[in-house]
Amino acid sequence: MKKRKCWYRILSFVLTVAMLAGFCPQGISFKDMQLTVPEVKAATTLKNPQLVPDDSMFAKQKVTWDCIYFGSYPQSEITYADGNIYNQLRSASESQWNSNNDIEIGGIKYRRLKGEDTLFHMSGSTSCYDWKDDYTTYHYFKYEPIKWRVLNKNGNDLFLLADVALDTQQYDTEGWLILRWENSTVRSWLNGYDASKNKMEKDYTSKNFIHSAFSKAEQTAIKTTNLVTNEFGDEYNTKDQIFLLSKSDVYDTEEAQNNGFLKERDAYDEARRSYCSTYAYAMGAYRTKSYYSDENINWWLRSPGRQGNMRMGVDQQGAVYDRGNGATSRDTSIRPAMHLNLSSVDVTKLYAGTVCSDGTVSEGKEETDNIASPLQKSGEFKFETSLHKIVNTSGGDKKTAKYTYDYDENWFFTPSTTYQHGLTKMSIRAAMAGYGVMDDPHSIDTNIKYLMAGTDKNSLEFTNYESSYPDPKTNTIGYAISSKNIKNGAGKTCSLLMVTVRGGGYMDEWGGNFDLGTKDEHQGFNEAALQVRDGIKKYVEKYKDKLPYELKVWISGYSRGAATTNLVAKMLDDGEVEGLTRDNIYAFCFECPQNTTRPETYVKGDKYKNIVSVVNPIDIVTKVAMSKFGFRRYGTVYQLPNVRASSGYAVAKLRMMAQYKMLIQYNGISPGAVWDNIIDTDVIGKDPTVTSDTATMHMTWEGIAQASMMDNLMNDLCDVAGNRDNYYMRLQANMISGMAGVLGKNSGLDTGALAVTIARVIPGLATKHPLDTAYLLTHLEPVGRAHYAELCLSWLDSISGDAIAQSSKTKYKKIAVNCPIDVTVYDADNNSVAEIKNDKVTDNEEGLEAYIDENGQKIVCIPEDADYKVDLKATDNGTMTYTVMNQNLETNECSQVKSYVDIPIKKGEVYKSTFETGTESSTETLKNVSGDEVQPSIEKGASEDIKKQVNVTAQSGGSVTGGGNYTISEYAKVTAEPETNYTFAGWYENDNLISKEKEYRFCVQNNRNLSAHFSKNANQGTQKPSSNTTKPSGNTTKAPSIKPFKATGKPKQIAAGKKVNLKAEIGLPDSITKQLIWKSSNTKVATVNANGVVTVKKKTGGKKVTITASNDKIKVSASWKVTSMKGIVKKVKITGTKTVKAGKSLKLKANVTATKKANKKLQWTSSNTKYATVNAEGVVKTKKTAKRKTIKIIAMATDGSGKKATFKVKVK
Secondary structure, three states: OHHHHHHHHHHHHHHHHHHHOOOOOEEEEOOOOEEEEOOOOOOOOOOOOEEEEOOOOOOOEEEEEEEEEEEEEEEEEEOHHHOHHHHHHHHOOHHHOOOOOEEEEOOEEEEEEOHHHOOOOEOOOOOOOEOOOOOOOOEEEEEEEEEEEEEEEEOOEEEEEEOOEOEEOOOOOOOOOOOOHHHOHHHHHHHOOOHHHOOOOOOOOOOOOHHHHOOHHHHHHEOOEEEEEEEOOEEEEEEEOOEOOOHHHHOOOHHHHHOOOOOOOOOOOHHHOOOEOHHHHHOOOOEEEOOOOEEEEOEEEEEEOOOOOEEEEEOOOOOEEEEEEEOOOOOOEEOOEEEEEHHHOOHHHOEEEEEEOOOOEEOOOHHHHHOEOOOEEEEEEEEEEOOOOOOOOOOOOOEEEEEEEEEEHHHHHOOOOOOOHHHHHHHHHHHHHOOOEEEOOEEEOHHHHHHHHOOOOOOOOOEEEEEEOOOOOOOOOOEEEEEEEEEOOOOOEEEEEEEEEOOOOOHHHHHHHHOOOOOOEOHHHHHHHHHHHHHHHHHHHHOHHHOOOOEEEEEEEEOHHHHHHHHHHHHHHOOOOOOOOHHHEEEEEEOOOOOEOOOHHHHOOHHHOOEEEEEOOOOHHHHOOOHHHOOEOOOEEEEOOOOOOOOOHHHHHHHHHHHHHHHHHHOOOOHHHHHHHOOOOOEOOOOOEEOOOOOOEEOOOOOOEHHHHHHHHHHHHHHHHOOHHHHHHHHHHHHHHHHOOOOOOOOOOOHHHHHHHHHHHOHHHHHHOHHHHHHHHHOHHHHHHOOOHHHHHHHHHHOOHHHHHHHOOOEEEEEEEEOOEEEEEEEOOOOEEEEEEOOEEOOOOOOOEEEEOOOOOEEEEEEOOOOEEEEEEEOOOEEEEEEEEEEEOOOOOEEEEEEEEEEEEOOOOEEEEEEEOOOOOOEEEEEOOOOOEOOOOEEEEHHHOOEEEEEEEEOOOEEEEOOEEEEOOOEEEEEEEEOOOEEEEEEEEOOEEEEOOOEEEEEOOOOEEEEEEEEEOOOOOOOOOOOOOOEEOOOOOOOOOEOOOOOOOOOOEEEOOOEEEOOOOOOOEHHHHOOOEEEEOOOOOEEEOOOOEEEEOOOOOOOEEEEEEEEOOOOEEEEEEEEEEOOOEEEEEEEOOOEEOOOOEEEOEEEEEEOOOOOOOEEEEEOOOOOEEEOOOOEEEEOHHHOOOEEEEEEEEOOOOOOEEEEEEEEO
16 A cells, blocks of 8 residues: 555656646557557557455455556646646637537647536545635646556457546436436436436537547447346346446456456455546545545446445445445546457557556556656757858868757657747757758768767767768758657656758758749758658668657758758658657747748648747748748748837847857857848848947848848749749749859858849849849848848847747738828837938837838838837828738738828828727727828728739830739839830820829729830830830840849059959949949049049059949949058069879968068969869868869969969879
């Protein structure tokens, strides 16, 4: 008895700890169903009860039963100590609970119960569940696997008894004078019978035991048993699936003895004693603690007592009370029994160990004692980085950084559908470690192997490490897998696989991101995912003998690796790897591209709830593939804090920046030294300034919002492509080859490659949307910085799990204001948080997103989680159009529009609009100068055709820009540009002249088809439209190429009297490049011509000048400071070894002869970088492929003198 008492106390403690950790049972497989059960080890053969004499027992014998798990029923209680799940249950709406008061969250069922709904309730008693005098507040109970004792195994028949009492029910709800099993309410409740089966005529088809405990598939495995019941000499038969034991099953017969019980009725038989679940206890079970009873309960038998309204039972000491209890007793519990068809289940997956009448329990895992406990540690991981000035430790042009991690394997004993922020933070670190370490042309697994299975203190101590890191091609993928067996404090074990997918250093693989294909899943990502899935399958098969416990997978990836991870997890959730169930698949996808066109209800359904994607709305990579083509991701998407949907963004960002600073300093770098190269700029235009000695860093906001620019760019791309099929047929092949270099080198964007790709592959983008394209090409660096994994990690480190859920709100209001209006937005404290005045956006470090778009609309994005006021002040007489759009941050789609069109205004008048938070979204009102509410001209939902298309074409003699897809009542701006010897004649629609203005701006109310007409200067007559002269705007129009200027060096110190040719690195289309205006800040020092040739005047030594190239129309510029030097280089000579072995390096020395105060800096170049490269110090590095080649190394003066030296290196 002491053993059993001690064991249950330990069990209670362990279960408490397990619940605090969010522990949940693990999964097993039936032949035709999935069910969640604790970790089991298969027994070779189920045995009948084993009886062993033991004088220490009251019964003088000890009985051991084999057990199995089958079905599930509410058992343990969920309390506030269980954290998130308890809060979810409390906050669940009434409609989420079914008629049985059951709910399913994350694939797990729960039941709620309040005291007034139980059979018996009280407070303060140690023998009864303590309701603490509150009988109207719900308590919550978790469905857990039912453990059954095998009373008898006969061939394929298993005779089973519940290991503990599962519920507390009256035998009958009325104490009839003569009561029989066949017409009792308990029989109907156990089997779900209708009203005809019991005297009370009570219908149990909805609320019953069998339907709660077993799925339909499981019910087919339960036999219908022909029961014989003797009622005072009257013997009759019933046929039931679930039943109560009879007296002959528990005493006085050989059958009872074979079941493990004593023949003596009144003996204190430990084998007949029973505990109850917490749920049965709450339902009214009475349990006592005494010398003979260690919190045991009374449980019903189906046999009659000494009177017709009495029923037998087993008492707390283990004796059968043949007199019986009244059938309406409210504190006697239920231990269901049944016969199971062994051929219908896989018993090797159901085995639950043994229980013994002395209180000992074996889960059948004695050999697991040597399995390691869950690892909990802090350490350091390494990753390939885009940060500048990190010490080069990995060779080539790649650099390795390091940072800290915190790891806890108890995470993997919580269902994967429960969000755990600590696991998310560890997962991005694993994904970063999974980057390929560059060793051209290879991308190897150095850092992930160090983390997974390294030999020093930083290893996560996984074993059986394997990896596949092929040299990157368009549709290859790299991944690493390792495994370990672990056992938690509750004795639960699992075999855990750690999988990471290469998310950086994958070079040409990035091209596959634009391989959309034509099927539901993104073709490029799907091909990669299939490779990883097959790798996991092969690994599991290869190491199956070393993975004996319940299989779990932890998989993570970044960028392309994230999209692959997302689809792999989907495949695993679909059961494509045997032994894996959803609750055991922990999938994390960071900055994840979109990869499927399946319906939103499908991809975000409960089935894929375990898949976590974390995305930053300013990251262009998360916009691929495009939402307008119907692409999305599987699982739950968490948005990092963003200015459009979060009113607390400014504070959140400062916290993130402090974390970013810690990461930089951890690598021994001053933040000020690298800050401009790494931090994201939410609003394109200026980089932030940073005070390196404090954690407070301030942003300067100017220009268009980066998140909006990314959305605009993707919308423009879709507009040019037309639709997915057209993209697939006309653009995809070139996009794949072009984009292969964009993200190929590291976690950051290769922005030069991005610009070239846009220029060559989609020239129509520049033609149709020149302003968006110009903004992109002039601000490539912040676009690239937004994709740094260091940024994502810093965001995750700066917020809590609750905060990321809060920040993941995707709804916001987008207001568009047109005509002569100044816009000012105030928060609830009357602080100005956005202002557009005199057609310029006012800088506001802590403000909302505000900008003027390419159509000339004044745009402000307003979060829905706070109250705001908008002042609309007329700057002239005229009309105002004010449009409010309900936007989705994730899809960039509008779900509702409310517009006030052409409201008459007078200069100085102020209209006021208010946004007030509500339960679902904020509400907006507009009031005029008199304070009267203005009714909208248009108010429509997404189902009411709120999207309008403006198509723009050009007759021969000119070109056009603009057009595309608009929300109704937005403004569109289209522009016509005549060719040489042509004059613009007007905009026409259906052969009717609409406007003679080259730049035509209008409110979009309907679909429009506009045509720009041009006439030859010699003949001013308007040409008639014809099909063979019409040129639509878009990718079918021959457009100027967009080529970024090559960086040939920017000399800072030029000898007086010499010339240099500057190249403005602003990456504009040729048509705009030709319009650049070059200026010198001091023409007495230096002049510059229209082609960027700078001439430094003589006798200006020591003086400085700034050279600027700009275009005011699109507000872009580049500048460079030049110093005139008194001296000049006269001669350059190179010395050093002339031969070197292939693959080796040598150092050359340059001697510069120059006059006093000359610029002696040199520019080193190689005549063939395919075979050898040279750095700024003259170190020549040869490739292995350079054998028997001769390479010229040139050292040229950068002072404009033109002096240089050439040195030939022979490679052996």
